[in-house]
Every structure is written in structure tokens, then in C-alpha cells.
Amino acid sequence: MTVLALAMGNCGNNPKKSNSEDSKVLTENTVVYPSDVIPFMDKWKILMGDGTRSEDLVNYEKKDFFYVANDGNTNWVVYKTPNAGVTSRTSSNTRTELGEKAHWIPETGGKLTGTLKVKHVSTTGDASVSSSYSVVVGQIHSDEGHENEPLKIFYKKFPGHTKGAVFWNYEINTEGDNAGRWDYSSAVWGYDFSDVGTGETTYPEEPEDGIALNEEFSYEVNVYKGIMYLTFTSEGHETIKFTKSLVKSDFSKKTEIPQQILNTYALRGRDGVERDTAYAGEINYFKQGAYNQANGKSTKSEIYDGDIAKQYVNGSYAEVWFKEATVGAGTIPAEE
């Protein structure tokens, strides 16, 4: 109302003054910040691919990493990060990714939503390594114990393919030593994390129902009273839902280790089981943005000696655009 009243005031008897005031306003508002596009930025801090951190994201941007782009119709928040840069304490993958300031336990829950399109994933890597050519676009991350990840939402596309896949991983909250940890992966559209090439340059078949670069999709992560409800939607694709307890393990016995894990991690000796109460009572938080899974070590992605400009020119980066996103309290799940 105030804004409208002021502007209406300019319709009065002094058009000259009105015009000059209007241009001043326009000039001052030339920069559109990520917080103008998605107003929840006050609830996050950020770590970017060159190691820059910020805890005050209102009216904040950083060239080449975190800024607003317009595709002709819509403003989007861009998260961009190279294959090699500065990483966090617990990872060898770079990220330009929001980290939620509020923390929570599965019992109190929380909800994260996002509508996004992936613009780019690394074009180099080792096709036989799961994390090649992929980017994580949303997470639940534990802040206690092993600091494992109950949820990572991936987008991945093999070189030469038009369509990529969306899948999500659940990492067990390992009983005892975390060396036995593993991720159980579920396909949303296309393949999952365990579907890899038989060699460095041998790719699985392109998924018919996959998601292309520049194709919009949405996710909702609703954690309510210890249960995680996932919903994935995209125009022209089937809506896919999952339900997973975060407080009662499905994998607490050796006999419960899924075949997918026996075929992959277990061959490398990673065959742990999960504590019976999974992530119950453990402090977690959401992440959202671009967490590049292509690095120069495990995935053999090109990194150009860590030169970020060169990586950006040569396709050694991940870039994800979000147009809408929310974070807040978990909600009673809708009846099916």
C-alpha cells in the first residue's frame, strides 16, 4: 500500500519532479539480486566454488558463482561452480551451495522445495565412476556424528546424451566406524547412481524419460515427525513420490543390505550397517544449489590446474538455475 500510494502521488501536479524521482528509483534498482528472485535468502549462508563464504545473502551476489540471470521470460538464481576450486572441510567436491542457518532433527522436521533447471554438468570424467558428470541440487546434511547425508538429490548427464537422469541417494548413518558407509540410490527419472559405464568412456543407454539440460523440474522434501516425504514433478513426466523413515533404519542388519550395495560398495569393502534409529535425534539442515560431484581425483574430470576461468570455458563446471524455492517447517503430508 505504501509503495502504491507514493507512486500515485507522482501522478499529481508536478510531473517534472515525478519523472526525476522515478528515474532515480529505477537506477538504484538496476542490480537484481538472488534475494529479489527468491526471497528466502535471509535463511541461508553460502559457500562458493572459490572458497568465498557469506552469511548475509540479502542483496548479495558474486560474479561467476551466485547471481541472477534472465532467460527472456524469468529471473533465475544461478549457482555455478568449477570442477576444481576450494572445498569444504568434509568434501573434495566444490560447491556454490546454500546451507540452512536453522538446524533441526528429523522428529521436528522441515521442508525444502525448489524449481530448477540444470544448465551444465562437467563434460569430462570417468563413466565407470558414479559421481562423474553429476551435480547435487539439494541435500539434507547431518551436523553431528558422522555428518552423513540422509538425502542428496542428483542430476547427471553423460556426455553426448540429450537427456540425463534425476535420482536421490540415502546415505546410511553407519553403526560404528563410518568406513563402511554407503549410499542407496533411487531413480526418479532415468537411471540411478549405481548405473555406471563399463569403462571410462562407455555410457549406459540414454534414458527415454530423462530430463534434458534446460528442462525444468521441481522437488519437495518434507520431513514430518521423522518421516521424509519426497515429491518430484516435471511437466510431461510422471510425478514420482517416495517415503523414507529417518528415525527407524531399513538397513540395520547385514541381511538388509540391498543388492545394489552388494554389487557396488560391498565389492570395495564398504558393507556397513546402519544404527537402528537411523538419524533419530541427530541435528540436520538443508542445502540447495550446485554441489559439483565431478572432481579431478575420483572422477578424472578435467580441471585445468584449478584455473576457474579455463574450467568455465572448457565445460569443467556445474551450473544450476533456480526460479522458485522455499524452506520452512515440515507439514502434515497430503493423503494419497
Place this chain on the structure above:
Amino acid sequence: MTVLALAMGNCGNNPKKSNSEDSKVLTENTVVYPSDVIPFMDKWKILMGDGTRSEDLVNYEKKDFFYVANDGNTNWVVYKTPNAGVTSRTSSNTRTELGEKAHWIPETGGKLTGTLKVKHVSTTGDASVSSSYSVVVGQIHSDEGHENEPLKIFYKKFPGHTKGAVFWNYEINTEGDNAGRWDYSSAVWGYDFSDVGTGETTYPEEPEDGIALNEEFSYEVNVYKGIMYLTFTSEGHETIKFTKSLVKSDFSKKTEIPQQILNTYALRGRDGVERDTAYAGEINYFKQGAYNQANGKSTKSEIYDGDIAKQYVNGSYAEVWFKEATVGAGTIPAEE
């Protein structure tokens, strides 16, 4: 920007159309909702003094309980509730009070702020009963175990006094049976909960540094890593701060029961101790508004057979106005 651009468009060559559009907008916006004044309403549900509940408070109001009033300068959100009405499951006091949708544990924390003025408290009651003539304007409430209250912020004013008091109560998370529970009260400005009259109509001295009806004050409740940091400010009054652990009890041994409690609750057999870890790991949430502490039973306040209109006309109600408030993640406390 969009709003401004549209309004600027109305400054053009068609004043007739412009005017009619403007009046349409103005008409549509005649009702100012609480969510227009304090934009955090999407994070709350409400229970009102007549038992009405709502979980969708955006563009919502309810006459006589939850609405916007203007004092000539500023829009305020009004929370009004009679001495007798419909109460919640766990209380015999009525409330028109927000309840936070998000829940949290002390270790993950949270932050609630408010700037308010109390317009009215019950003018009848028993001066020898602590809760007479008082209203709770902010709370932390547990949602587990005993469902006790780590924090209640009170305003109280005895009949005939100009100035009232602001104080806060910490309720122990009782070890074992909750029948032994008690509230430890700390004065902010004026007396505390334990300072009562010697008889039904005998009042303590009016506090010199007290807060009058219609006098603004602010509180900040910041729970960070298990510690509760309280800050109370009011123009012309000393700023008062408190720090209290919510995860390590100060009252876990009989010898630690404060003299205030021995003088009051213990005389009635309520002399419990607190579990050593206090509220650690227990799910809590914030409340804000008017939780009327004057009821017809313990405080002998007039209730006019529960007739709300009669109670409102005859001073048997609490009314609290908030002009600003926030809720969100706990923050690193400022260095002293």
C-alpha cells in the same frame, strides 16, 4: 519494482482509466490483515479465546480476537481474549495466541522477537494469587514429556496502579512426577511472579521502573546451542539481559531449589527437582500473543458466566498489541 512500474504506468495519457484502476486497488485493499502488519504469519497457527483455531493466517483476521488496529501512527496486530472462554487441552486459561508450526530442540535453537504494548489486563482477581491481573506475551512450550514451559514472558498490573511489571518464568522440566513442578520467576522491570498481595485486595507497592499499559517494550528470545539468551528493551528503561541453559539444569538437587520456591510452591508441596539435562533433546516451539492468566477459578477473576461480550465491556479480558515480530533460526549471541 513491479508494483512501482504498474503505478507509474497509470501516470500516462489516460487519467480516467488510471483513476478507476487506482480506486479498484484501494477498495480491494481496504482490509488490513495481521499478516500485512507482521509478515511472519505463515509460520504460525492460532488458538483464540472462543476456541477458534486456524492454521492459515495469511490474509486472515477474526473480529474481537485477532485483527489490526491503528493508534493514529502505526498499524498493530491485536490479540484479545476474555478471562473465560474455550481453552486448550493443557490449560484453564484462554488465549488468543500464535503457536509456531516449526518445532525445534534447544540444541538446534530458534529466535523469537516482538515489540508490543499491553492495552489491558483483567481488572479483577485475587491479589494473593500470582497469575491474577496478568497476561503471557511470549513463550517457549515443550511438545514432549511433561509439556512444560521453559519460558513464559509476563506482563502484570495490579488494579489502580499506573505501572505494571514485566517478568519471565522458567518452569523446571521435572524429574519424575510433574506434580512437583514449579516456575522460577525473574523480574525484568518491577516485581516478579512471586511478589503477591498479602490478601485478596492488598497489592504490593507500585514499581517505580514499571511499564504502564500502552507503553512499548521489546523482547528477544535467542536459543543458540542449548542456551537461552533473553534481552528486554524499552525506551526510558534499563536494557535487561539474561542467560539460561536449557540443556543443563540449575535445579537438579534439593539444595538447589531457590528460596523463592521454598517461600511459595514448596509450602503447597510442590518441591520437585529438575532432570539433570533440563530440556535437552526435547521438542519445543514458540508462542506469541495474549495468553490470559486471569481465570475464574484460581484467580477469582470476574467472568460473567463466560459471556465474552460482557467480559469485554467489564474489563475481564487481556489485550496485547504487537507492531513488529520475527521468528527464525537462533543466532550466535553478540559479545558483551
